[in-house]
Amino acid sequence: MNxxxxxxxxxxxxxxxxxxxxxxxxxxxxxxxxxxxxxxxxEFVSRTFKLTTTDGKIIELTTTKEGIDFKDYKGKKAILVDxxxxxxxxxxxxxxxxxxxxxxxxxxxxxxxxxxxxxADKPKAEVLEFIEKYEITYPITIGDENFRFAKxxxxxxxxxxxxxxxxxxxxxxxxxxxxxxxxxxKYLDIAIGKK
Numbered sequence: 001m002n003x004x005x006x007x008x009x010x011x012x013x014x015x016x017x018x019x020x021x022x023x024x025x026x027x028x029x030x031x032x033x034x035x036x037x038x039x040x041x042x043e044f045v046s047r048t049f050k051l052t053t054t055d056g057k058i059i060e061l062t063t064t065k066e067g068i069d070f071k072d073y074k075g076k077k078a079i080l081v082d083x084x085x086x087x088x089x090x091x092x093x094x095x096x097x098x099x100x101x102x103x104x105x106x107x108x109x110x111x112x113x114x115x116x117x118x119x120a121d122k123p124k125a126e127v128l129e130f131i132e133k134y135e136i137t138y139p140i141t142i143g144d145e146n147f148r149f150a151k152x153x154x155x156x157x158x159x160x161x162x163x164x165x166x167x168x169x170x171x172x173x174x175x176x177x178x179x180x181x182x183x184x185x186k187y188l189d190i191a192i193g194k195k
Contacts, residue, residue: 049149051114051141054127059112059141063152067171073110074169078191080184081163082113083156086122086130090178091160095134097181101188102138108167108192111138114146116159166191 051059060071070079082098084091102111115127119142127142150156153163154174162175164187173187 047152049145049152051112051145051149052143053139053141054124054131055139057139059139061149064169067165067169069169070112070165073167075167077108077110078105078167078172078188079165080109080111080188081153081165082111083116083150083153083159083161083163084113085116085159086127087117088159092134094160094178095136097179097184099135099137100181101184105188105192109188113138113140114150115140115142116146116150116156118147119143164188164191167193 046062046064048060048062051061053059062069062071068079068081070077073079080098080101082091082094084094086092098111098113102109113136115122122142124142127140130136131140154161158176160175160177162179164172164175164184166172172191175184
């Protein structure tokens, strides 16, 4: 293998899978940009996923042509699927907004955060520390099934990407990058049946 290509591949892998804090460099091409937000999403192919939360619970869901049926939430709560990573600054910046939304609409709404990092790169103990640090109260799923689900969602490549589904499991809106609470609320009112 050509040495030049080997080092280029190695450097790419380091940027893709190395966590970073606000003082570190990170690959901005992996971070979603709200300016490119596209409300249109491909139709889903029906598959069933069992996502495992950090506390060992299973969130079972089945993708459909119209959206996603969440086994424990269908007919009860609108769901915002948040595909994120712990090293992603916009993901971290958005946590207070998500917490505020969840608290305000807790009877009709749930957030399911899907960690877009492997367990080798972000062991469960570190994810639990992250949850404690940012006082996250909504479920976060971990494991390889997350990647299969993200691929099926809309072939997620950049983060954060968030997908809102109505109480009856219909796709409502895709959000790329940071969004303010007013933007979320406009579509959340539709998802929970207020509009």
